[in-house]
Amino acid sequence: MNLKRSDLTPIELYGANTGNCLRVSIALEEAGIPYIVKLMDLRRGDQHRPEHLARNPMGRVPTIVSQDRDGQTLVLSQSNAILFYICDLTPGVLLPVDDIIGRARVLERFFFALTDVIGPSHSAFALRQINAGDSSAERLDRRSVEALTRAEAFLKEARFIGGEDFTLADIAAFTITIALRRLIDWPSLPHMQRWFDELHARPSIANGLRAFGHR
């Protein structure tokens, strides 16, 4: 099925103020796709209510409900699957389409952010949920920060994480940078600082953060 942005009624985005959800709201903003936030209170357990389990049996967010004008409905979870769906709705906006080398580079940097930076940080979060004082969590956070700061080399070469254009890779790297920013030695990372400041001032990012009340 080929959907265009104009074929869509506003996408419902079920989520909360978390990195996985903010990546989606920022991508929707950047792609110019209309959406309605359905705020879930994760502490209260909204994600485990039957109506949400019907959307996502994992009992997690983000989840989107996307309806085209012909009445076909897509209910989709997994933040990164949602990001690629957004890329498919707006070809070339967040991920190069025809430039095979440029696309490969953006995907390299996107998966760098997901697996080398966000991965260990999410594991640290999970360890802390089991045992707040777990010292392994701190080591995992340090591992994330150490990986993230390697992005200084990417940003020395180009304006954005994956090249001269803003892409999916910037969204992934930015949301985890916000989460880890107090652990980063900013004075030693002038290119990252320049990138972070530029992204913070970007309207799509500001709106995407605001969508879930992030400050």
Ligand SMILES: N[C@@H](CCC(=O)N[C@@H](CS)C(=O)NCC(=O)O)C(=O)O
């Ligand atoms: N792999 C999933 C992870 C989703 C996930 O863990 N979401 C968290 C918020 S970021 C959640 O729903 N937590 C509530 C819970 O586990 O009860 C994705 O990328 O969307």
